[in-house]
Amino acid sequence: MSGLVKDLARLIGDNNVLFQPEDLLAYANDATHYFRTQLPDAVVLPSSTQEIARVQAYAYEHQIPVTPRGAGSGLSGGATPVKGGIVVDTKRLNRIVEIDRANMVAQVEGGAVLQNFHRAVEERGLFYPPDPQSMSVCTLGGNVATRAGGPRGVKYGTTGNYVTGLEVVLPDGSVIKTGGKFVKQSVGYDLTHLMTGSEGTLGIITGVTVRLVPLPPAHRTVIVVCETLDQAAEIVSEIIARGAVPSMLEFLIKLAITVMNNYVSQPLPTDGEAFLLMEMDGTPAQVESDVQTIKEICRDMKAQEVLEILDEKAAQSYWNARSNIYPLIMTIFNRCTSEDITVPRSRIPDLVRAVQEIAASVGIMIGLAGHAGDGNMHPTVLQTEINDEMAARANKAIELMIRRGLELGGTISGEHGIGIHKQEYLAWELDQVQIELMKRIKAAFDPRGIMNPGKIWVEGGAQ
Amino acid sequence: MLKLENYEAIINKCSHCGYCQATCPVYLEDMLESHVARNRLNLINQVLILKTMPSTPRFREILDRCLLCTNCTQTCSSKVPVDEIIIAARAETGKSTLGGLKSFVMSKMLQQRGLTGLMGKAGSLVQKMGVAAREMPQLASKPFSQIYSGTIPAQGEQRGRVAYFVGCGTNFLYPDTGIATVQVLTRNGWEVVIPAGQVCCGIPAMAEGDLAAAREMVATNLNLFDLDNVDAVITDCTSCGMMIKEKFSKMLNPEDPLQEKAQAWAGKIYEITDFLQQQGLSDRPASLYASFTYHVPCHRGWSPTVVDAPRELLGNLPGAELRELPDPEKCCGAAGTFFMEHRDLSERIRSHRVEQIEASEVQTVITQCPVCRFYLSASLNSQQVTHPVIMLAQAYENVSQE
Ligand SMILES: Cc1cc2nc3c(=O)[nH]c(=O)nc-3n(C[C@H](O)[C@H](O)[C@H](O)COP(=O)(O)OP(=O)(O)OC[C@H]3O[C@@H](n4cnc5c(N)ncnc54)[C@H](O)[C@@H]3O)c2cc1C
Ligand code: SF4
Ligand code: SF4
Numbered sequence: 072m073s074g075l076v077k078d079l080a081r082l083i084g085d086n087n088v089l090f091q092p093e094d095l096l097a098y099a100n101d102a103t104h105y106f107r108t109q110l111p112d113a114v115v116l117p118s119s120t121q122e123i124a125r126v127q128a129y130a131y132e133h134q135i136p137v138t139p140r141g142a143g144s145g146l147s148g149g150a151t152p153v154k155g156g157i158v159v160d161t162k163r164l165n166r167i168v169e170i171d172r173a174n175m176v177a178q179v180e181g182g183a184v185l186q187n188f189h190r191a192v193e194e195r196g197l198f199y200p201p202d203p204q205s206m207s208v209c210t211l212g213g214n215v216a217t218r219a220g221g222p223r224g225v226k227y228g229t230t231g232n233y234v235t236g237l238e239v240v241l242p243d244g245s246v247i248k249t250g251g252k253f254v255k256q257s258v259g260y261d262l263t264h265l266m267t268g269s270e271g272t273l274g275i276i277t278g279v280t281v282r283l284v285p286l287p288p289a290h291r292t293v294i295v296v297c298e299t300l301d302q303a304a305e306i307v308s309e310i311i312a313r314g315a316v317p318s319m320l321e322f323l324i325k326l327a328i329t330v331m332n333n334y335v336s337q338p339l340p341t342d343g344e345a346f347l348l349m350e351m352d353g354t355p356a357q358v359e360s361d362v363q364t365i366k367e368i369c370r371d372m373k374a375q376e377v378l379e380i381l382d383e384k385a386a387q388s389y390w391n392a393r394s395n396i397y398p399l400i401m402t403i404f405n406r407c408t409s410e411d412i413t414v415p416r417s418r419i420p421d422l423v424r425a426v427q428e429i430a431a432s433v434g435i436m437i438g439l440a441g442h443a444g445d446g447n448m449h450p451t452v453l454q455t456e457i458n459d460e461m462a463a464r465a466n467k468a469i470e471l472m473i474r475r476g477l478e479l480g481g482t483i484s485g486e487h488g489i490g491i492h493k494q495e496y497l498a499w500e501l502d503q504v505q506i507e508l509m510k511r512i513k514a515a516f517d518p519r520g521i522m523n524p525g526k527i528w529v530e531g532g533a534q
Numbered sequence: 535m536l537k538l539e540n541y542e543a544i545i546n547k548c549s550h551c552g553y554c555q556a557t558c559p560v561y562l563e564d565m566l567e568s569h570v571a572r573n574r575l576n577l578i579n580q581v582l583i584l585k586t587m588p589s590t591p592r593f594r595e596i597l598d599r600c601l602l603c604t605n606c607t608q609t610c611s612s613k614v615p616v617d618e619i620i621i622a623a624r625a626e627t628g629k630s631t632l633g634g635l636k637s638f639v640m641s642k643m644l645q646q647r648g649l650t651g652l653m654g655k656a657g658s659l660v661q662k663m664g665v666a667a668r669e670m671p672q673l674a675s676k677p678f679s680q681i682y683s684g685t686i687p688a689q690g691e692q693r694g695r696v697a698y699f700v701g702c703g704t705n706f707l708y709p710d711t712g713i714a715t716v717q718v719l720t721r722n723g724w725e726v727v728i729p730a731g732q733v734c735c736g737i738p739a740m741a742e743g744d745l746a747a748a749r750e751m752v753a754t755n756l757n758l759f760d761l762d763n764v765d766a767v768i769t770d771c772t773s774c775g776m777m778i779k780e781k782f783s784k785m786l787n788p789e790d791p792l793q794e795k796a797q798a799w800a801g802k803i804y805e806i807t808d809f810l811q812q813q814g815l816s817d818r819p820a821s822l823y824a825s826f827t828y829h830v831p832c833h834r835g836w837s838p839t840v841v842d843a844p845r846e847l848l849g850n851l852p853g854a855e856l857r858e859l860p861d862p863e864k865c866c867g868a869a870g871t872f873f874m875e876h877r878d879l880s881e882r883i884r885s886h887r888v889e890q891i892e893a894s895e896v897q898t899v900i901t902q903c904p905v906c907r908f909y910l911s912a913s914l915n916s917q918q919v920t921h922p923v924i925m926l927a928q929a930y931e932n933v934s935q936e
Contacts, residue, residue, distance in 0.1 A: 093592045094566065096580065097573035102551050106576065116565060143567065144552045162565040186556070207556035334611065398611035401549040457546075 075135070076113050079157070082129060083122045087163075089114040098158045101145040102205075103492055104406055111138065111152040118163040120238060120246060120277040127275065128244025130157055136524050137242075139271035141182060141213030144205040146409055147490025149217065149270045153525035159275055161212050167191050168278070175283045176235060176252045181212030181276045198286040200227035202319075203486070204394035212276040218268035220486040222319035222350075222393070225311075225444025227284075229486060231267045238278030239266055242517040246277075254282055265512070270488045271523040273516040290318065290352035291362055292386035295369050296343035296376040300324065300427060300439070303345035304420035306372050307443045311416055315364040318352040320444030321393055322419075327440045330399040331392035337385050343375050347443070348393060350386075396440050397451075406454040406461075407438070410469060411493075412476035413447040413485030425475040426450045433468045435461070447485035473499065489527045497528055536745055536784050538622040541615070542583055548575050548614045554606040559865035559883050560599055568596055571606035571616040578623045589627055597624055599876065601869035602741050603832035604776070618784070624743030670874075671707050671908045678709035679730075682716050686726045693723035693816065694765040696809075699755070699778065701771040702734050703904020710920075711770050711904070714927035715806050719768065721930060722816050726768075729758045736785060737777040738870050745785065752785045756795045767799055770806045770923060772840060772902045773870070776833040778803045804837070805902055806923050811843035819929035823853035825896045826925070829887070829910060830863045831903035844900055844922035851929055859890045868909035880909075888913050900925060 076090040089095065095110040112135075117123045130137045136156030143150050152158050161182035168178040170192055177199070179188055185206040192199050202221035203209055209219065215237065220229030236250030250256060250263040266273060297303035303322060310317070323331075323346045332338040339346070351361040362379065369377045380386040392399070400407050414422050423439065426448075430437040436455075441448035450472055452465045473483050473496050483489075483496045498506065506528060516522070554571035555561055561570045568577065577596065580587045587593075597620060606616045678700055696719060704712040719726050732755060736748035759767065769775045783796040804812070826848070830841050841863075849856040867873060867883030891899055891914060899914070900922040901907055911919045 089566070089568075091590075091592045092587060093577055093590065093596055094568040096577055096587070097567035097570070100550060100576070102549070104549055106550075114567075142552055142555060160565070160567070184556075205551070205553070208552050395553070395611035398549045398551045398553060401547050401612040405546065407549070 073112070075157075078129060079113055079115055079126065082125045083115060083117055087116045087118070087122070089116070098140065098143075098160070099151060101143040101148060101150040103146055103148045103151075103490075104408065107148070107151050107153070109151070109153055109155060111158040112155050114158045114160055116160050116163050120164070120240065123159060123161075123164070123240045123275055123277055124244045124246050126157065126159060127240050127242065130521055131243045131519060134519055134521060136521050137275075138523050139212070139216070139275045141210030141216070142184070142205070142208040144209045145213065145217060145490065146411070146487045147217075147270075147484075147492040149488055149490035149523070149526060150213075151491065153491060156521070161210060161275070161277070164277060165210075170195055170197065170283075171252065172197070174252050176280055177283055178278060178280045179211050180278055181210065183211050185209050185211060185214060192283055193286055196286050197283040199233065199281060199283055201230045201233060204397075206394070211279045211281075215267050215276050215279055216269060216271050217488040218486060220442065220445070220447065222321050222442050222444070224442055224447065224486075225320045226316045226318045226352075231264060233281040234263055234267055234279060235282050236280035237263050237266050237276055239274040239276055241274045242519065242522045248278075250280065252280060268488065270490060270526055272513060272526055273522060287318070287352040287354075289355040289358045290350050291358050292380040292389060293349045293351065293362060293365060294339060294378040294380065294389070295347040295349070295365075295374050296340055296378070297345040297347065298343060298375050300345045300423045301420055302372065302374065303347055304423045304443070306347060306369060306374060307419055308417055309368050309372065310365060311444065313364060313368060315351075315361040315368075317349040317361070317365070317444060319348070319350040319390075320442070321348040322346075322423075322439065322441050322443035322448065323348060323393075323396075324439045326438055327396055330403065331389070331396065333402070334392040334395060334399060335385070335388040337382075337388075339378075339389075340376065348389060350390075393440075400438060400451065400453065404436075404453040404455055405457050406465075407451050408465060408469065409449050409451045409487075410472060411447070411449060411484045411487040412472060412481055413445070414476055414479045414481030416444075416446045418479040418481065419443055419446060419448070421479055422448055422476060422481070425479075426472060429468050429471045429475070433464050433471065435464045435468050437468060437472075442485075445485070446481070491526060494527060494529050535787060536618055536622045536625060536740070538578075538582055538619070538626050541619050541622060544614060545575050545579050545583070545619060547612050548572055548610075549612050550576075551612075553611070554609050554616070557605040557609045559601060559603060559605065559867065560879065563879060563882050569599060571610070571614070574600065574620060575614065575616065578619060582623055582626055594627055597627065599879070601832070601865065601867070601872050603865050603869055604835055605832055605865065608835045621740055621743060625745050627743070673706050674709050676709065678705045678712040679732075681709055681713060683728050683730055686716055686720055686728070688723045688725045689720050690816075691723055692725055693813070695725040695727060695763060696766045696768050697727045697729065697759050697761070697764045699735070699759075699767055699769045699774060699803075700728065700732055701769060701774040701904065703771055703907075707908060708904050708921070710924055714921065714924040715768065715770050717927050718806070718810065718923055718930070722810065722813075727764060731758055735774040735777040737773050737781070740777070740781060740785065741870055749785045752782050752796070753792055756782070756792050756799065759799075761795070761798045761802060764802070766804050766809060767802045768804055768806050768809055770902065770921060771904055772805055772831040772833040773905070775803055775805050775840070776836045779836040805840045805843070807843040807847055807902065807926070808837055808840045810926070811847050812839065815847075817930070819851060819926060819932070821853045821932045822848060822851040822925060822929040823932070824898055824925070825855040825857060826898040826900055827857050827859050827891060827894050827896045828862055828922075829859070829866065829891070829899050829901040829906055829919075831901055831906055832863075832865050832869075833903065834863075840902070844902065848900070848922055848925055848929070857894050857896050859894055861890065864890070866906045866910050868905045870905055873909060884909060884913055891917060898925065
């Protein structure tokens with residue numbers, strides 16, 4: 072046992088420290104589908120903020136890199152310990168502390184799993200809309216750290232729109248509480264939202280306070296079958312423009328439907344090229360009127376077919392299949408790299424066209440499934456084989472798509488974060504002045520550069 | 535064949551999404567990433583396939599700390615057969631050293647039936663190990679094989695003929711399940727054939743990685759049954775059912791002449807309540823005055839309707855009150871003989887299940903797995919645990935009493 076491991080065991084108990092290579096291997100990766108080999112030197116599994124603070128203070132004193140980790144469902148390599156050191160796994164810090172009806176807010180610990188939280192608030196007739204598709208496993212702390220979103224973003228916004236306060240262990244081990252239960256605050260810099268999206272580079276989020284909304288009483292799922300990708304993209308723009316904003320609006324190509332059909336009880340027709348999977352929510356009357364508006368739009372724009380899914384179980388099975396697309400795709404392909412390009416909604420038809428052109432010119436398959444309602448598409452590069460030539464083509468396609476996304480006034484990441492996966496494109500989107508400013512903020516929080524080093528910008532750390 | 539080399543391609547189908555965290559009972563207990571399917575797969579790949587890491591005691595321990603409950607495979611949309619890969623890895627790393635009672639159960643009890651002297655021996659072993667009697671299965675005073683055998687004719691008009699595969703749980707621990715199975719089947723017009731000489735389905739040996747022993751049991755059973763003349767093979771145990779449906783053929787070489795029989799079995803195997811629900815009851819039970827809940831066994835993935843059947847058969851009877859648990863499909867922690875060697879872990883997993891059952895305040899818990907039945911009973915004070923077919927048989931008794 073190394074000195075590091077002994078020290079950590081003394082700080083938080085030997086049951087909460089892992090050091091054998093068979094265990095460490097499991098913390099070298101997140102959900103990005105390429106395997107990394109840099110192991111951490113140790114993993115700690117604390118169950119309290121105090122334990123994390125102790126570990127963090129120790130790491131600060133000894134200048135040891137610390138990588139915070141939630142469920143490791145991230146798609147940017149953010150939770151991978153590229154410089155070794157200590158991984159702080161927050162999954163045992165998972166209590167739902169309070170659901171406060173009177174103030175419509177809730178407090179949870181950083182490692183609480185999103186789906187458990189959804190269940191708890193919905194049992195009380197309340198609603199926490201953010202819904203990254205990994206919700207069965209991902210943590211609230213991870214969601215805040217990546218500013219996660221999901222299909223409901225179109226109507227309700229994403230994690231950042233709900234966080235009102237945080238408890239954070241800073242790199243030197245001190246603990247701060249930002250914001251609170253109030254929904255507004257005008258006191259100095261907004262550290263809550265600086266931490267939101269910080270990808271574990273500024274501190275460890277141990278507590279999260281979010282606001283809640285009332286649970287909508289009614290909802291209905293509608294599926295639109297479209298002849299072409301362009302048509303689907305145009306229908307999306309029109310729906311939003313007409314104000315019948317669905318609570319979820321997903322864009323799916325035929326390939327996605329084909330794999331989803333292996334999963335659902337009532338398979339969907341596959342004679343279209345693109346599909347829109349939508350849900351309307353609100354009062355029964357409002358749902359009814361929104362569904363009528365959508366049907367009208369689809370009729371006017373000559374959609375192939377509009378299916379209203381009245382059977383609750385069937386509807387749920389489509390949404391479950393939607394959240395499983397990424398693993399489902401792997402039954403057919405051998406590697407898939409999911410991008411996160413987001414453009415202003417009106418440019419979705421342009422982005423969809425661009426992706427098709429790039430796929431054709433580079434000669435590789437690119438799947439399209441995304442939260443089209445808020446302009447966030449996940450073009451996914453699909454490799455039938457794993458070899459250098461395929462990999463080179465995949466990279467080429469990714470580069471071209473990202474460039475085109477930026478030209479369309481978009482961003483390289485809507486919700487997954489930069490991590491290590493997108494750091495080489497950071498400077499394509501942000502000018503040097505902004506990057507330098509961010510690095511100075513980083514240095515102010517983390518003068519010793521120990522907090523999740525090697526992420527966001529290429530050189531990493533605070534250098 | 536469950537050889538690791540046959541899984542080298544499919545192991546890479548894991549997208550590493552991590553969704554298997556959501557349902558792995560072992561992970562949810564300790565939150566160790568190394569125990570989640572995705573990392574078990576990566577570790578097996580590194581140690582046994584790519585050989586970038588040595589095979590160590592910790593590796594074996596991680597392999598062994600898996601219930602083979604298949605919750606991960608059922609969750610996995612990439613359809614990675616995690617359980618089979620873990621079994622193949624266990625087989626490749628050689629037998630683990632089994633604890634006293636477990637090795638006795640594995641080597642003697644399951645392979646040779648009808649040795650009456652064995653029962654006393656098991657009892658004394660339990661005492662020697664200092665295990666509370668309640669925490670070890672008690673053998674029935676008379677095994678099922680001494681209660682029913684041969685052909686039992688249908689009552690009333692015959693609808694068909696079924697073969698009954700009697701699992702070890704029913705034979706040694708719970709003959710009442712077997713009795714109820716025979717009674718309900720015959721009552722509903724099914725002639726029941728129970729071939730003599732049946733042995734264990736092989737799942738415990740397979741789980742241990744002892745594929746040769748498992749293969750032998752599979753072959754013995756396949757040779758005993760004449761499937762041409764039966765409409766279905768009935769099991770009352772979801773684990774036997776999974777073994778027969780999904781693994782029998784994989785225990786044999788691809789060229790094995792028994793393959794054809796294994797396929798035929800896979801096509802005809804039904805869990806008893808699933809069979810009754812699909813065929814419909816010709817004789818209506820009228821009442822069941824009981825509140826009950828359904829503990830869904832983990833080995834349910836082999837039939838899409840096996841979890842609906844008990845609910846549908848019993849839930850609508852007059853007087854029946856089915857109260858669903860918050861998580862009906864949560865594992866109880868027993869997993870065959872797993873609980874004998876991982877007592878602390880199993881007990882912690884069970885405690886969550888027991889908490890939910892106690893909060894439901896039902897009288898009875900139904901489940902189609904004898905090990906779940908035993909293991910939950912051992913920890914429940916106010917509820918009895920039973921097989922749904924036993925409740926159904928009772929419902930008939932209620933009619934005849936009226
Ligand atoms: C199949 C699949 C579908 C997905 N769908 C979506 C989707 O629809 N929308 C979406 O936004 N994302 C999606 N994701 C990505 C991912 O689930 C999210 O980024 C999620 O927020 C990550 O949470 P996590 O707990 O797994 O964090 P991790 O992956 O463990 O970590 C992510 C980052 O946050 C940091 N971090 C984690 N916890 C903390 C903490 N407590 N304090 C400080 N930093 C921390 C880590 O260092 C890392 O940089 C998907 C992933 C998969 C595999
Ligand atoms: S659910 Fe399947 S694909 Fe996803 S990580 Fe687990 S084993 Fe791999
Ligand atoms: S079989 Fe069960 S215990 Fe084993 S890894 Fe899968 S879910 Fe976990």
